[in-house]
Amino acid sequence: MYLFTSEAVSAGHPDKCADIIADSIVDMLLQRDPDAKVATEVFISGKHIIIGGEVKSKVPVDTAFYEKIAINALKQIGYPEAGFESGETFFPDEAEVHVYVSAQSPDITMGVEKEDHEIGAGDQGMMFGYASSERADYMPSAFSYAREIRDVLYTYALKHPETFGVDMKTEVVMDYETKENFDQCKPQRIAKIIVAIAHNKTVEEKEVKRLVKEIITQNVTFEAGHFDEDAVEFYINNTGRFVQHSPIADSGLTGRKVVCDTYGGYAPIGGGSQSSKDYSKVDRTALYAARWLAKHIVAAGLAKKALVQISYVIAETRPSSVTVDTQHTGLTEMKDETLSQIIADKFPLTPRWITEKFALDQPSKEHFLYADIAAKGQIGYPEYPWEFLDELDWFQSLKA
Known part of the structure; x- marks a missing residue:
C-alpha cells in the first residue's frame, strides 16, 4: 500500500464558523463600497464572538453592523439545530458579540492605493x-472525496436536524498502491473513510454508523474501482458519542483550516489564509x-x-x-x-x-x-x- 490522507470540515465546524462570519463581513463591506479594505479576524469561544481587525470604507459602519452579520451567518450555517438543547449546540440569539475593529493603517493604505487605479500588494x-490530472476537475482524489462526503452529510443534516448536527469532519485515506502511481496521478482505491458528525442524543451509536454509511454509498459518486463498501474501513464517531458540539464545545478561529480550504495536504500552503481579506x-x-x-x-x-x-x-x-x-x-x-x-x-x-x-x-x-x-x-x-x-x-x- 501507498496511502495518502486528506480531510474536510463542514460549515458548522467552529473554525469554519469564524471564517464564514469574517467573509460575510467582507461581502457586506464590498457590496457597500467596492474599494473597501478589509482584514478582520473572528474568534468564537462558548457564547462569545470576538471580531477584531482593520477596515477602511467610505461607508461608515457601527458595532450593530458586525453583530448582525455574525448572528445571521451562524443562522445560515444551521445553528441551532432542532432537537438539540442549550449546552449541546450554539444558539446564535444568545451570543455575546464583542467588536474591536479599527481603521486600516495609513502606512499600508499609501502602498496599496496607487495611481491609475492600480493596486499595490497589501502584504508580502x-x-x-x-x-x-487525477480527476476531471483537476483536483486530488482523497481531498475531493473527503469534501464530497462532507457535502452529502451536511446536506442531510440541514434537512434532518433532529438526527444530525452541522458540525462535522470527514477524512479519506486513498491507496495509490505504489509511490509511482502517486507520482503519476493514479489513485487505486479508498482504503479508509473517517467521519466525526454531531448527532442527537436520542440517536444510538449503531444507528449513526448505519445511517452515515448509507448516506455516503447512496449519494457520493465514486470513480470506477475506487469504492468497495465491503473493503473500505469505516471509522464513524470513534469516541462513540458526539452530542455536544459547535463553538460551545470547541473554540473557532479564522484561518485555522487553510489546508482544508485549498489542496488537502497535496500541495504547500501560502503565507496566510484567504478568509477575512479583501x-x-x-x-x-x-x-x-x-x-x-x-x-x-x-x-x-x-x-x-x-x-x-x-x-x-x-x-x-x-x-x-x-x-x-x-x-x-x-x-x-x-x-x-x-x-x-x-x-x-x-x-x-x-x-x-x-x-x-x-x-x-x-x-x-x-x-x-x-x-x-x-x-x-x-x-x-x-x-x-x-x-x-x-x-x-x-x-x-x-x-x-
Whole structure:
C-alpha cells in the first residue's frame, strides 16, 4: 500500500464558523463600497464572538453592523439545530458579540492605493496553486472525496436536524498502491473513510454508523474501482458519542483550516489564509490566480501535475516571482523554467488584473459570495471564476 490522507470540515465546524462570519463581513463591506479594505479576524469561544481587525470604507459602519452579520451567518450555517438543547449546540440569539475593529493603517493604505487605479500588494508573501490530472476537475482524489462526503452529510443534516448536527469532519485515506502511481496521478482505491458528525442524543451509536454509511454509498459518486463498501474501513464517531458540539464545545478561529480550504495536504500552503481579506490582500487574489494557472497547465496537457508559486512585495504591483513546478510529470520538452518565464511575461498578475479578471470586488448572490466560498473551500468548484478554462487555447499552443 501507498496511502495518502486528506480531510474536510463542514460549515458548522467552529473554525469554519469564524471564517464564514469574517467573509460575510467582507461581502457586506464590498457590496457597500467596492474599494473597501478589509482584514478582520473572528474568534468564537462558548457564547462569545470576538471580531477584531482593520477596515477602511467610505461607508461608515457601527458595532450593530458586525453583530448582525455574525448572528445571521451562524443562522445560515444551521445553528441551532432542532432537537438539540442549550449546552449541546450554539444558539446564535444568545451570543455575546464583542467588536474591536479599527481603521486600516495609513502606512499600508499609501502602498496599496496607487495611481491609475492600480493596486499595490497589501502584504508580502508567497501563494501556491496546484492541479492534478487525477480527476476531471483537476483536483486530488482523497481531498475531493473527503469534501464530497462532507457535502452529502451536511446536506442531510440541514434537512434532518433532529438526527444530525452541522458540525462535522470527514477524512479519506486513498491507496495509490505504489509511490509511482502517486507520482503519476493514479489513485487505486479508498482504503479508509473517517467521519466525526454531531448527532442527537436520542440517536444510538449503531444507528449513526448505519445511517452515515448509507448516506455516503447512496449519494457520493465514486470513480470506477475506487469504492468497495465491503473493503473500505469505516471509522464513524470513534469516541462513540458526539452530542455536544459547535463553538460551545470547541473554540473557532479564522484561518485555522487553510489546508482544508485549498489542496488537502497535496500541495504547500501560502503565507496566510484567504478568509477575512479583501482583494488587495494577495493571500486571497494570488491563490486564485495560481490555481487558475496550474489548472490550465494540466488541462492543456503540458503536465500531469502543476504547482505554481507566485510571490509579492508589499506595495509593489507585479509579482516578485512566478515559478512553475510540474513535479517531473511534464508531457512536453519545455522546461519548467521556460514555462515559468513565458507565463510571467504573458499575464500581469497584479492585484488589479486578478481582481478585474475574476470580479473579486463584486461579491453577490449572482456572481459569488466569499462567505459561500469559505463554507465550501477556496478552490475546486466549477462555478468559481478562477476555475474557468478561458485561456486553454493559448496554453495548448505552447505544446507546438
